[in-house]
Amino acid sequence: MQAKLSAVALSVIAAFALSACGKKEEPAPVAAPAAPISKPEVVVKLGHVAPMTGPQAHLGKDNESGAVLAIEELNAQGLEIGGAKVKFELLSEDDQADPKQGTIVAQKLVDAKVNGVVGHLNSGTTIPASKLYFDAGMPQVSPSATNPKYTQQGFNTAFRVMANDIQQGKILGEFAAKQGAKSVAIIDDRTAYGQGLADEFRKAAEAAGIKVVANEYTNDKATDFKAILTKIKSKKADLVFYGGMDAQGGPMVKQMKDLGIKAKFLGGDGVCTPEFMKLGGPAADGEYCSLPGMPLEQLAKGPAFKQKFNAKFGYEIQLYAPNVYDAVMVIADSMKRADSIEAAKYLPEIAKTNMEGVSGKIEFDQFGDLKGGAITVYQYQGGKLNYVETLGGSPVAAAVAEVKEAAQAVAGAAGAVGADAVKAGAEAVKAGAEAVKGAADAAKAAAEKK
Numbered sequence: 001m002q003a004k005l006s007a008v009a010l011s012v013i014a015a016f017a018l019s020a021c022g023k024k025e026e027p028a029p030v031a032a033p034a035a036p037i038s039k040p041e042v043v044v045k046l047g048h049v050a051p052m053t054g055p056q057a058h059l060g061k062d063n064e065s066g067a068v069l070a071i072e073e074l075n076a077q078g079l080e081i082g083g084a085k086v087k088f089e090l091l092s093e094d095d096q097a098d099p100k101q102g103t104i105v106a107q108k109l110v111d112a113k114v115n116g117v118v119g120h121l122n123s124g125t126t127i128p129a130s131k132l133y134f135d136a137g138m139p140q141v142s143p144s145a146t147n148p149k150y151t152q153q154g155f156n157t158a159f160r161v162m163a164n165d166i167q168q169g170k171i172l173g174e175f176a177a178k179q180g181a182k183s184v185a186i187i188d189d190r191t192a193y194g195q196g197l198a199d200e201f202r203k204a205a206e207a208a209g210i211k212v213v214a215n216e217y218t219n220d221k222a223t224d225f226k227a228i229l230t231k232i233k234s235k236k237a238d239l240v241f242y243g244g245m246d247a248q249g250g251p252m253v254k255q256m257k258d259l260g261i262k263a264k265f266l267g268g269d270g271v272c273t274p275e276f277m278k279l280g281g282p283a284a285d286g287e288y289c290s291l292p293g294m295p296l297e298q299l300a301k302g303p304a305f306k307q308k309f310n311a312k313f314g315y316e317i318q319l320y321a322p323n324v325y326d327a328v329m330v331i332a333d334s335m336k337r338a339d340s341i342e343a344a345k346y347l348p349e350i351a352k353t354n355m356e357g358v359s360g361k362i363e364f365d366q367f368g369d370l371k372g373g374a375i376t377v378y379q380y381q382g383g384k385l386n387y388v389e390t391l392g393g394s395p396v397a398a399a400v401a402e403v404k405e406a407a408q409a410v411a412g413a414a415g416a417v418g419a420d421a422v423k424a425g426a427e428a429v430k431a432g433a434e435a436v437k438g439a440a441d442a443a444k445a446a447a448e449k450k
Contacts, residue, residue: 044086047092047114048064048324049092049105053094053096059320061318062320062321063324065313066324070328070329118328126147126150130153138343139331140158146269151368161370162292164373169202172201173207176266177205184239220244223251239265244271249271250275251280253276253280253283254283271289287379301358302358334352
């Protein structure tokens with residue numbers, strides 16, 4: 001019996017063994033590759049402040065558009081700072097060009113703990129707001145506040161990417177003398193910008209031998225200037241200089257013509273806009289204004305920026321959009337060099353900025369002012385701003401402008417009077433090229449000496 005059971009057991013075991021031998025062995029499962037560890041993403045909040053309502057809203061919108069374009073381009077680059085992916089966001093505030101409102105929105109941005117501020121547009125709002133940013137250790141780069149006081153307060157957080165009123169006023173005073181003006185009536189809107197520019201112009205005009213025959217004042221909300229213009233008419237000035245913005249400058253030049261005032265009109269960057277021409281109408285034709293920097297058409301990155309801006313927003317650049325774009329890029333570039341988005345860490349890098357912006361070369365002096373700020377004079381003709389000349393700035397920039405003007409002269413000569421004029425134009429180009437070389441050699445020698 002036992003032997004029989006053993007035989008049965010052996011048969012069962014053999015069957016199982018045969019079954020196991022005949023079964024196909026399944027391969028061990030392959031482990032799935034580990035998912036890549038995604039890098040953290042941090043949000044960089046940049047504040048932007050300008051008048052988005054009121055008479056200067058068109059300028060505020062223009063500034064905001066410049067910032068939007070810069071933010072979009074930075075995000076498309078997929079930047080990594082401090083080991084994290086960076087996403088830039090714009091927090092835009094409206095200060096209504098009012099100093100009181102300017103401090104209110106500045107405190108709002110401080111409370112929001114933004115990483116930096118681009119703005120404000122007006123000197124009158126920028127200066128009081130700058131104290132709040134300084135107290136918070138928050139970097140501030142203004143694209144357009146030109147009053148010297150902004151950077152003379154000793155705040156290491158304050159920078160600007162355009163020439164100030166000392167530079168601009170001096171150039172305008174010298175330009176007025178070159179135009180043959182012997183007497184001038186000066187009007188300003190009593191804002192930090194308008195008064196500051198008018199004061200600097202007055203110093204330069206008097207130094208050039210021009211007699212100031214009238215000083216009149218208005219405000220940045222006025223539209224009727226007939227009373228002060230009537231006073232000025234009796235002075236028979238050769239020139240009327242206005243320190244203020246286009247919302248007042250346009251109607252002013254129109255009323256000058258209505259009153260039969262024959263004096264030429266000259267203003268700063270605040271009236272160098274399409275809106276000035278729109279408000280002034282035919283009366284604006286032949287008048288002059290100035291803009292800090294060189295024309296976009298003469299700058300390496302200018303034409304491409306203008307094309308991108310117009311394509312995206314569907315309107316022409318009003319005034320400061322290129323400078324706002326550059327202000328955003330200055331902050332981003334400083335963050336990359338510091339490898340940090342923390343204000344305390346990247347703020348020192350802003351002072352070391354050395355970059356080619358849309359508006360030109362950007363370097364800061366010990367006060368936070370733009371080094372070598374050039375000023376360009378324009379004349380309104382046929383509803384357009386026509387280039388007259390670029391003054392000031394670095395020797396190299398001035399020489400480059402000279403070469404470009406000479407090259408244009410060659411082209412014009414070729415079409416007009418033939419070989420002799422072309423030869424003369426070519427000699428002008430050669431002289432301009434030698435000026436560039438001389439300026440570059442001088443700059444090199446200065447650097448080596450330093």
